[in-house]
Amino acid sequence: MTSRALLRFSSCESLNFPSTMQHAAVISCVFISSLLHTGQFALIETKETVWAAVGDQASLSCRLTEDKDVLQITWQKVLPNGEKNLATYTKKFGSRVSAGLEEKMDFQYESLQSCSMVIRKVMEEDEGCYRCLFNTYPNGALIGWTCLKLYVLPTELHGPFITISRSNSPPGSVVTCSATGRPVPMVTLTVLHQNLSFSHYNTSRVSNTNGTVTSTTTALLSALSSTQVECSVLVQTAAFRELLVTVPGLTDSSDGLDEDFESDDKDERWLVTVAMGLLVVFLCGAFGVLSMLWFKKKHQNR
Structure with missing residues (x-):
């Protein structure tokens, strides 16, 4: 409340009305005082x-x-x-x-x-x-x-950069977004799904020797299916950047990892089998060539 309104409030309180009427009169006076005061600025x-x-x-x-x-x-x-x-x-x-x-x-x-x-x-x-x-x-x-x-117009702005890792306790995907710039970049993570949100949201900043600041925002996403996540970086009013990534869900990511490891093992066994087969063919061929040369030389000596 402004000083002018306070002065009028005191004047209204001094009016000799019954309590109910006095209360209404005080409210009316304060309302009118506010209108008069704000009207001055409205000009x-x-x-x-x-x-x-x-x-x-x-x-x-x-x-x-x-x-x-x-x-x-x-x-x-x-x-x-x-x-x-x-x-x-x-x-x-x-x-x-x-x-x-x-x-x-x-x-x-x-x-x-x-x-x-x-x-x-x-x-x-x-x-x-x-x-x-x-x-x-x-x-x-x-x-x-x-x-x-x-x-301050940014002289440097690097990022945003997003990394995703698995968390077992609590279960979910840890999404980390970082950006380095000058002045301090504001890094924000957003889930692009109406019914999902991050938990364990945390932001930290580290000052670098060259005058820039690295801002890092980390959050946990617990989703069963793949979900799009947006990382936005704002440097005051001068620069704005954003990056979209798809975070695998708990089921998708675990199955995917198992499949990747299994497919890597199968590929390795297949390569070994092919290599052994080629080696056997080479040895057999070499043995055959040597045998032919030996028989030919023996025949010439006769």
Whole structure:
């Protein structure tokens, strides 16, 4: 509840009504106070959140939705201990940027009903919320809020990579998805089946020496049949990648493994049999050739 609403709430409580009527009157007063207070913000059109990449330029703007007699426009940054004036504009003195911020900020305006503040080469310390104040006559100050959010363009993004292994206790398939990037990649595993979900969901992060971070998400999937799994990687608002894999079910994967091992053994026995047969044929052939040569030589000697 806002400070203005609280003041009106105290005034309503002091009304001399019976308890039931007083309760209803207090609720009505708070409701009307909220409408009046939010109505003040509704007069100003602005973006709730403005995104900008680190090092880029950000533009914060405010516009009155109704014509007012504006005497001065002020841009402020909201700090934990109060507000800091950044720039002002008046009819008499024009636009003025606070000392030390002339190269950093630029106050732009189309009229006294609309204005923008441009922040050049935004850095982490520029992130936060800002207020635009339209000092009007006779309404006083009309205030708008907008918040600046920053993201770092990824210089590296590797992945996602998915590995699947078998778990006996608890039974199921362990699905692991990882990605390495800068800034920190957000890795999410999703089961593409309406009635199935992961269990033992866990995410860990490891910082690498080159400044990148490896995010790894591991989860257990207990499904009897093959199921599609999606791994998505999000690097703030700058990059998004996804990878689809099919995870064998408990029955499918166990049968498949048995069949693979069995087929490998059969293949090996077949190869040995063929090799032995060829060796026997070769030896028989060699014995036959040697026998023919021996008989021929013996016949010539006669």
